[in-house]
Amino acid sequence: MDCQAQVLIKGAEGKWLLVESVSGRLLVPGSRLRETEDFVAAAQRCLLEDVGVSAEIKGISKMVHTSHRKCSKMTVVFVADEAPGTQILGTPRCKTRWCSEEEIKAFSNFVLDQHDSKLVLEAYEHVHPLSLLESQAEGGEKRRRESEGMVIERPKSRHERPLEDQLLEQAGYKKYELEQISAEFCSLCGSSDGTMGKATFTALMNQLGYPERQCDDSYRAFVNVSKSPPSLSLWGLQLGLCAMDPLTPHGDICAQFRCQYIFEFYNVSGTGRLSYPELRRMYVDICEAKGMSAKDQELLEERAQENWRLFESPDGIFLSAFLTFVGQLKFRGTSVLFRLKHSPIRREPPLPGPQSSSSSSSTNVGHLKKPPRGGLDVIRDEGVEGEDQMDTGGPVVDHLKKPAASGSRILQKASTVGSIPLSVMCEEGDEDPLRGSVGFDNKEYSIATHFVKVHRSGVVADVMTLWDLAGTEAVSGSTLESILSHSNKPGFDRLPSINAFDKKSKSKEMLSGLRYFEHMLKDDGRGCAKAAFSWGAVDMASVARCFIELCFKAIDVFASEPRLLEMSSPVYVLGDIHGNFRDLSCFEKVLWRMGPVLTPAKFLFLGDYVDRGKHGFEVVAYLFAQKLLTPSKFMLIRGNHEIRVVQESFTYKWECVEKFGEQLGVEVWEATNKVFDVLPLAAVIDKKIFCVHGGIPHPDLCEGLISSINDIPTNLPNPMESNLLAWEVMWNDPIRQDDIDASIEEQLAINNGFIDNFARGTAHMFSAEALNDFLKKNDLSHVIRAHEMKAAGFQIQQHGRLLTVFSSSLYCGASNEAACVLVDNLKIRTIRLDTT
Numbered sequence: 001m002d003c004q005a006q007v008l009i010k011g012a013e014g015k016w017l018l019v020e021s022v023s024g025r026l027l028v029p030g031s032r033l034r035e036t037e038d039f040v041a042a043a044q045r046c047l048l049e050d051v052g053v054s055a056e057i058k059g060i061s062k063m064v065h066t067s068h069r070k071c072s073k074m075t076v077v078f079v080a081d082e083a084p085g086t087q088i089l090g091t092p093r094c095k096t097r098w099c100s101e102e103e104i105k106a107f108s109n110f111v112l113d114q115h116d117s118k119l120v121l122e123a124y125e126h127v128h129p130l131s132l133l134e135s136q137a138e139g140g141e142k143r144r145r146e147s148e149g150m151v152i153e154r155p156k157s158r159h160e161r162p163l164e165d166q167l168l169e170q171a172g173y174k175k176y177e178l179e180q181i182s183a184e185f186c187s188l189c190g191s192s193d194g195t196m197g198k199a200t201f202t203a204l205m206n207q208l209g210y211p212e213r214q215c216d217d218s219y220r221a222f223v224n225v226s227k228s229p230p231s232l233s234l235w236g237l238q239l240g241l242c243a244m245d246p247l248t249p250h251g252d253i254c255a256q257f258r259c260q261y262i263f264e265f266y267n268v269s270g271t272g273r274l275s276y277p278e279l280r281r282m283y284v285d286i287c288e289a290k291g292m293s294a295k296d297q298e299l300l301e302e303r304a305q306e307n308w309r310l311f312e313s314p315d316g317i318f319l320s321a322f323l324t325f326v327g328q329l330k331f332r333g334t335s336v337l338f339r340l341k342h343s344p345i346r347r348e349p350p351l352p353g354p355q356s357s358s359s360s361s362s363t364n365v366g367h368l369k370k371p372p373r374g375g376l377d378v379i380r381d382e383g384v385e386g387e388d389q390m391d392t393g394g395p396v397v398d399h400l401k402k403p404a405a406s407g408s409r410i411l412q413k414a415s416t417v418g419s420i421p422l423s424v425m426c427e428e429g430d431e432d433p434l435r436g437s438v439g440f441d442n443k444e445y446s447i448a449t450h451f452v453k454v455h456r457s458g459v460v461a462d463v464m465t466l467w468d469l470a471g472t473e474a475v476s477g478s479t480l481e482s483i484l485s486h487s488n489k490p491g492f493d494r495l496p497s498i499n500a501f502d503k504k505s506k507s508k509e510m511l512s513g514l515r516y517f518e519h520m521l522k523d524d525g526r527g528c529a530k531a532a533f534s535w536g537a538v539d540m541a542s543v544a545r546c547f548i549e550l551c552f553k554a555i556d557v558f559a560s561e562p563r564l565l566e567m568s569s570p571v572y573v574l575g576d577i578h579g580n581f582r583d584l585s586c587f588e589k590v591l592w593r594m595g596p597v598l599t600p601a602k603f604l605f606l607g608d609y610v611d612r613g614k615h616g617f618e619v620v621a622y623l624f625a626q627k628l629l630t631p632s633k634f635m636l637i638r639g640n641h642e643i644r645v646v647q648e649s650f651t652y653k654w655e656c657v658e659k660f661g662e663q664l665g666v667e668v669w670e671a672t673n674k675v676f677d678v679l680p681l682a683a684v685i686d687k688k689i690f691c692v693h694g695g696i697p698h699p700d701l702c703e704g705l706i707s708s709i710n711d712i713p714t715n716l717p718n719p720m721e722s723n724l725l726a727w728e729v730m731w732n733d734p735i736r737q738d739d740i741d742a743s744i745e746e747q748l749a750i751n752n753g754f755i756d757n758f759a760r761g762t763a764h765m766f767s768a769e770a771l772n773d774f775l776k777k778n779d780l781s782h783v784i785r786a787h788e789m790k791a792a793g794f795q796i797q798q799h800g801r802l803l804t805v806f807s808s809s810l811y812c813g814a815s816n817e818a819a820c821v822l823v824d825n826l827k828i829r830t831i832r833l834d835t836t
Helices: 039-050 100-105 117-121 134-137 141-145 162-170 175-189 198-207 212-226 234-244 254-267 276-289 297-310 319-327 358-364 477-487 492-501 506-518 540-559 581-591 616-629 642-648 652-660 662-676 706-711 724-731 742-748 768-777
Strands: 002-010 017-018 031-034 055-068 069-083 095-100 450-454 459-463 564-567 572-573 601-607 634-636 682-685 689-692 755-756 765-766 782-785 794-797 800-807 818-824 827-833
Touching: 002 039, 002 055, 002 634, 031 039, 039 055, 039 069, 162 234, 162 254, 175 198, 175 234, 175 652, 198 212, 212 234, 212 254, 234 477, 254 276, 276 297, 506 540, 506 581, 506 616, 540 601, 540 616, 540 652, 540 662, 564 601, 564 706, 581 818, 581 827, 616 634, 616 652, 642 652, 642 662, 652 662, 682 706, 706 724, 742 755, 765 768, 768 782, 800 818, 800 827
Parallel strands: 002 069, 564 682, 572 601, 601 634, 689 782, 782 800
Antiparallel strands: 002 017, 002 031, 017 095, 055 069, 450 459, 572 818, 682 689, 755 765, 794 800, 818 827
16 A cells, blocks of 8 residues: 655644645645654654654644555645744755645646645644544544544445436446546545545646636536535546536436536526526527527527527426426437537556556556547656656655556546547437447337338338327227336437427428429429429428528537447448439338338448539438438448538539529538538448448558547548548549559559559559458458449449449439448348339
């Protein structure tokens, strides 16, 4: 066990003696125990040798025991009075500074060693006798805990916190992740039993890149939700950071907990009821987080008033009402609120073997070549010489041992490099996309909320809810009590079904409009005739407003997903569509005629949704609507035509202006691209098949590892300038064997199988050898990509390991076919579509 004595020294003038580290940080004087010393002797040695002051030890202010991994530490904080009229004894080893109470209070940006300023200023309120050390030596742990003010009561045991445990489980916060927060908390507050004040919390959040102006409201939310007033406990910090993590989903239990934090964050008045100004502030923050303009104050006020009237509670909104309205999707957008920009913890498990030793871990601090998605740097490098150290040759506080492999207590700094999603999992989600397919361990089936009637043709004829059948023979009396009593009030766990079958939703409204667009109407004498695949006499401004609202919600969903999607088979994979709504409609009738919810497979679209075809708007409107209805079924990744500068050189911007007019058309075009900016960039099926629009990236950009794709920032308005890895996966092509001559073969050999893409004038081409290296390094078997038109709708290349799929027939006047790929039962099957 590592033992340490620290001394709070109060001078004759009421000032406190602190030690200033080489980095300018203020520390409480302290010293580790030597082999023959007890705590009192170590404290006296600290007084004489380290700070050179004659003082009388009065008692004990704090005694804490910390246990973390293989490291155990006991720290005793003594209180001492400076002897009147004393002079500095000899030359102290440390640079000291006498600080008044006002100066200490002003140290809002400093952390006094592992204590906040409250410990110093209130040190004399609870001074305990030195005899407590005897009880500790004799194993008197119980007596020590019962001493007034010595140790704050621990939170309830985990088995008494089932809902909190579900939150942590769904967010992926297990022992390894929680220990990182625990280690940081112990270093700042002295013990897992301690509490964190507002100043310490603010300093921590600042280092995580969180705006200081929001720290007071966040601290209040952390404390109130964790029920640990007036200060924040370790358990409260763990729960709060988990709720703020951008990788924490916003559905089911996670959504309920996050909404409690959001409610407390905005309830500045502390009345337990949200007032209109507080709800309005929430709505404005939602608009800003989604990149929507808040310049039109009149329109903003109108929409805020509409949201306020939803709750029908002029005296204020209680938490229960807020949770209900969010759960029923009446109030939306909360998934983007109360988020850190970067995950505060590392999610990689410690590596086994010699890397886990304390000697090696210190050498790895802050030098990870490819850090995980949480960010790049740690808050402090514990092994860096001179950082926060006294001149005694080591730190005043021997920091707790670090989790292995990642190298430190790993609460991370915000970084513009390697950023992660700003928001996670909006209300529409029925599955956590961060973790791929749903696992069934420790999970139970439940009766679905809705049932459907289907025509012989396969078209859904009618949809009803279970509670509509109360009193009929379809549902027995015993079922009414056991199922309907829980289902008649839709909650977070019922969101997917409710949303997918809600006929009044904007997504359903858009899909209904697209059905009208698709079909021809004959003249019935009322002037309603129209050609197929046309809008006829429809008010296009209404269509545009509905679409822009869909985009507003779609940003939320796509930004919540990782940049590299993980999917499980069966999956249908579709390539370029390029505004060919006719072929997309054919694929719908063949592959998901009853709708995605009632189809066992998932659907992955590989990009290039717009340009060249006449109906790019209708294609993206359809895909966005289906995505919002079934976010875990329809997965979209970004292609090279989901970029503004490319569209301006082709047809999609012109198409929007042609359909909606100059001003509204540009708004529709920009709304579309705000969604494109946050689309994922690649997917992997069953951890074996890499799916991408263009091709594999050059190994110099990511060492050939697909995991690096998750380090790409979520919002990428201009990938060519901001992220070359994203640019390459959208643009790269396989090189054709016919194009390889002696000169090119030599270049490929020099450049790891890559060569400049002379066909496109940007990015690279890659050889079969480069593909094999890529597959081996990532333990993959195949790559499925799009990006190139093929006469048969597909082409198998590079020794059968690469498959190109193109899903738009008669492309630009050519005679090519459209195809898709089915990945199922360890087979990759191509399906050619007869679109005649």
